Amino acid sequence: MDAPPLLRLACTPLFGHVHQCQESEEAGAGAGAATRRRRRRRRRRRPSPTATFASSSAGAGPPPPPRRLAPARLPALRRLARKHGSDVMLLRLGAMPVLVVSSPRAAEAVLRTHDRVCASRPYSLVAEVVMYGPSDVGFAPYGDYWRRARKLITTHLLTVRRVQALRLAREQEVSAVMARIGEAAATGAAVDMGELLGSFANDLACRAVMGNSFRGEGRNKLFLELVSDTSPLLGGFNVEEFFPFVARFGVLSRAVRAKSERLRRRWDEQLDRLIQDHESTATASKTSKDDDEDDFIHILLSVRHEYGLSTEQMKAILLGVFFGGIGTGATALEFTVAELMRNPDVMKKLQAEVRSLVPNKAQGPVSDDNLRDMAYLRAVVKESLRLHPPTPILTAHFTMASCSVDGFAVPAGVGVLVNSWAIATDARFWEDPEAFAPERFVLDGGSAAGIDFRGADFRLLPFGSGRRMCPGMNFGVASVEAMLANLVHRFDWELPPGKAARDIDMAEVFGLVLQRKHKLLLVPRQRTCVE
Numbered sequence: 001m002d003a004p005p006l007l008r009l010a011c012t013p014l015f016g017h018v019h020q021c022q023e024s025e026e027a028g029a030g031a032g033a034a035t036r037r038r039r040r041r042r043r044r045r046r047p048s049p050t051a052t053f054a055s056s057s058a059g060a061g062p063p064p065p066p067r068r069l070a071p072a073r074l075p076a077l078r079r080l081a082r083k084h085g086s087d088v089m090l091l092r093l094g095a096m097p098v099l100v101v102s103s104p105r106a107a108e109a110v111l112r113t114h115d116r117v118c119a120s121r122p123y124s125l126v127a128e129v130v131m132y133g134p135s136d137v138g139f140a141p142y143g144d145y146w147r148r149a150r151k152l153i154t155t156h157l158l159t160v161r162r163v164q165a166l167r168l169a170r171e172q173e174v175s176a177v178m179a180r181i182g183e184a185a186a187t188g189a190a191v192d193m194g195e196l197l198g199s200f201a202n203d204l205a206c207r208a209v210m211g212n213s214f215r216g217e218g219r220n221k222l223f224l225e226l227v228s229d230t231s232p233l234l235g236g237f238n239v240e241e242f243f244p245f246v247a248r249f250g251v252l253s254r255a256v257r258a259k260s261e262r263l264r265r266r267w268d269e270q271l272d273r274l275i276q277d278h279e280s281t282a283t284a285s286k287t288s289k290d291d292d293e294d295d296f297i298h299i300l301l302s303v304r305h306e307y308g309l310s311t312e313q314m315k316a317i318l319l320g321v322f323f324g325g326i327g328t329g330a331t332a333l334e335f336t337v338a339e340l341m342r343n344p345d346v347m348k349k350l351q352a353e354v355r356s357l358v359p360n361k362a363q364g365p366v367s368d369d370n371l372r373d374m375a376y377l378r379a380v381v382k383e384s385l386r387l388h389p390p391t392p393i394l395t396a397h398f399t400m401a402s403c404s405v406d407g408f409a410v411p412a413g414v415g416v417l418v419n420s421w422a423i424a425t426d427a428r429f430w431e432d433p434e435a436f437a438p439e440r441f442v443l444d445g446g447s448a449a450g451i452d453f454r455g456a457d458f459r460l461l462p463f464g465s466g467r468r469m470c471p472g473m474n475f476g477v478a479s480v481e482a483m484l485a486n487l488v489h490r491f492d493w494e495l496p497p498g499k500a501a502r503d504i505d506m507a508e509v510f511g512l513v514l515q516r517k518h519k520l521l522l523v524p525r526q527r528t529c530v531e
């Protein structure tokens with residue numbers, strides 16, 4: 001019995017009738033008689049969560065203040081959805097009502113039918129401090145500011161054209177990684193894939209944000225450190241946000257605020273310096289928002305008046321790029337490589353495709369042009385995002401008015417979690433869902449050939465869908481595909497001596513972004529057959 005204590009307090013799947021879920025009953029079974037009596041009394045007094053739903057939707061009083069959800073507790077949601085077979089569940093995480101949706105139909109209701117109503121985010125103390133308000137795109141509540149900031153990043157920073165313009169940067173960063181792997185291959189040393197792919201994703205994000213100077217004074221390392229120090233707090237669990245009575249004493253929130261403020265000062269120091277450097281080097285030509293060569297800071301400086309942005313808002317938007325772009329890409333790559341090692345036939349097929357389309361004598365990295373013809377590579381990436389989405393529960397949404405989801409009335413002020421992992425591994429919609437089988441996506445007869453991840457099909461949502469859908473999808477996919485193609489083009493991969501494919505542990509750690517629990521150590525070998 002390992003359900004987290006918060007869920008044991010109260011969790012009720014919405015079956016149309018109310019029942020206490022197994023976790024609560026089992027928790028009761030292990031308790032003393034007095035505790036059991038107290039619990040029974042409390043249960044009798046407490047209205048059922050479903051009843052709360054109905055009365056709130058009838059408009060009884062203002063919605064409760066928005067509260068942050070706890071990603072660290074989310075693994076339990078997988079078990080609950082599976083166990084109760086339920087597409088829509090209402091959980092009470094402490095004082096907070098949270099709707100969990102685990103079917104394409106319910107996800108469509110949240111992300112398409114009621115997209116606007118469900119487009120806000122729950123409050124987060126850490127985001128308020130670290131993200132200046134929050135003024136980034138990811139944590140900002142729905143409203144005028146969010147619309148402006150989102151428009152800015154989708155029309156100036158993360159456009160298809162800008163992603164293409166970053167092609168040279170991508171190729172150079174991939175080449176730098178290949179050189180590091182080459183050194184390891186020469187000595188037979190094992191490579192820590194998480195560390196390698198994490199610094200690749202970080203360097204690429206730094207280069208997009210601040211341009212070619214990103215390695216100067218070890219800036220890329222400083223930012224990597226900042227992201228990894230801030231992520232646990234941003235994705236972590238703050239007990240006071242669920243139990244307001246604890247907040248009366250304020251001790252915990254003071255500690256969380258103090259920690260967040262220390263982090264924000266560290267971010268401030270770096271970002272202020274970068275912005276000042278960019279302001280002082282900006283020339284008329286370097287501040288044109290149409291210049292494909294510009295980095296994100298130059299672009300933000302060139303449009304800040306048009307969008308009415310303060311310096312703090314600019315910094316928050318840049319922070320969003322770091323948090324949106326680094327962990328997700330690294331996680332996607334590391335899980336993909338782990339699956340390829342566990343499935344040698346898939347690895348062979350992928351290598352055959354990449355190597356046949358890019359003869360080794362070309363020497364240079366596999367380019368974006370080559371990638372266009374690699375249908376199997378795209379299927380491998382898609383399958384990996386299905387089985388290991390870096391954000392398995394989409395970033396929490398928050399209802400701004402009442403709406404109906406799959407026949408249930410949902411009031412304003414409810415957190416909404418779309419369990420995209422549960423949907424993408426549900427046997428009702430997927431053949432052999434737990435298997436890593438890219439063939440399912442191959443156009444020529446694959447059972448899921450018609451399913452894409454761009455937000456139109458609610459069976460596959462690694463980037464979400466609707467207004468809050470990931471704006472960095474093209475950026476993320478381009479870097480994952482480029483790195484993966486080069487990893488399998490230039491090298492053969494082996495497990496360290498004494499390890500077998502079945503020893504690769506796929507356990508995950510939940511946080512802002514999913515991570516592998518155990519390191520993936522692999523030994524690279526220069527490929528032997530050279531044309």
Ligand code: HEM
Pocket residue numbers: 137138139150158320321324325326328329332389390391394395396461462463464465467468469470471472473475476477480
């Ligand atoms: C494989 C790579 C990536 C994956 C799987 C991914 C996934 C996601 C998901 C699931 C969401 C939440 C959607 C929702 O709330 O419904 C999201 C939001 C977001 N992502 Fe990504 N992402 C990736 C790469 C990136 C990159 C490279 C960037 C920026 C450079 C980025 C920036 C953002 C931002 C700013 C948001 C917040 C959008 C909003 O709230 O309006 N992401 N992403």
